[in-house]
Amino acid sequence: MRFQNKTVIITGAGSGIGRATAERLSAEGANLVLVDRDAAALDVTRAGLAAPDRVLVRAHDVSVESEAERTYAEALSRFGYVDGFVNVAGAMIYQPLAELTGNDWARIMTINFFAATYFTHHAFRHMSRGGSLVYVSSIHAHQTSPLVGPYAAAKAALSSLARTASIEGRGRNIRANAILPGAVDTPMLRESPNIKSGLEVLDPLDIGQAEDIAAAIVFALSDDARFVTGSEITVDGGRLAKL
Numbered sequence: 001m002r003f004q005n006k007t008v009i010i011t012g013a014g015s016g017i018g019r020a021t022a023e024r025l026s027a028e029g030a031n032l033v034l035v036d037r038d039a040a041a042l043d044v045t046r047a048g049l050a051a052p053d054r055v056l057v058r059a060h061d062v063s064v065e066s067e068a069e070r071t072y073a074e075a076l077s078r079f080g081y082v083d084g085f086v087n088v089a090g091a092m093i094y095q096p097l098a099e100l101t102g103n104d105w106a107r108i109m110t111i112n113f114f115a116a117t118y119f120t121h122h123a124f125r126h127m128s129r130g131g132s133l134v135y136v137s138s139i140h141a142h143q144t145s146p147l148v149g150p151y152a153a154a155k156a157a158l159s160s161l162a163r164t165a166s167i168e169g170r171g172r173n174i175r176a177n178a179i180l181p182g183a184v185d186t187p188m189l190r191e192s193p194n195i196k197s198g199l200e201v202l203d204p205l206d207i208g209q210a211e212d213i214a215a216a217i218v219f220a221l222s223d224d225a226r227f228v229t230g231s232e233i234t235v236d237g238g239r240l241a242k243l
């Protein structure tokens, strides 16, 4: 019960990695603020938690900065303090550079990266007793494949944000880390056109489960990781290590 009397905001909590993270944190005693644009999916997540009564559900698009402000304010008013923030919501588009418009880049950068900065802003204003920020990046922050340029760039930016937040959080007891999943068996992976078309072929040993990533996220959030900050934690079954 490492998270008793602690409150964590999770974006992308309606599916996959976000839902698995909510399940682990609830089982360890946390109060949760669950964010996703899919309200019905959030209800399913909540119903499956160990303590569904200690949950605030906020259905909104993370791209909308004012909604992030409202979510943070409602979290404070319901639970008094926010100890952790986990940025999980993410989206991909599959298009070559020749076809991507400025709007495409802006949309993907906003969902995957700017949304994290909105919540980080409020965390730095309110985490007077310290806290932990966890950004779900990707191995695409370092190595990537064709057609996913905006996604890969946004994930690299999240790793950079973790470094900046760790530096500005030092001395304030605010830690920040990026988690870099490899391939994870969630709807995002199953619906990937690169996988469906055979452009990207995965060894079954390279595919992890949402719980594998949630385990690393919860570690980074917890006091067990008190000396871990500004880091990228790769959770990919060894995929990036191969020649």
Ligand code: NAD
Residues within 6 Å of the ligand: 011, 012, 013, 014, 015, 016, 017, 018, 035, 036, 037, 038, 041, 060, 061, 062, 063, 087, 088, 089, 090, 091, 111, 136, 137, 138, 139, 180, 181, 182, 183, 184, 185, 186, 187, 188, 189, 210
């Ligand atoms: P998923 O599709 O199962 O879940 C993503 C969730 O984010 C969904 O519930 C969706 O509704 C929500 N979401 C998407 N856009 C949103 C928006 N604008 N506002 C609010 N909510 C929004 O995918 P997942 O695999 O669990 O992905 C979670 C995170 O993990 C993403 O950031 C993704 O980039 C990252 N990741 C996934 C993999 C993988 O192979 N699945 C690998 C590396 C990184």
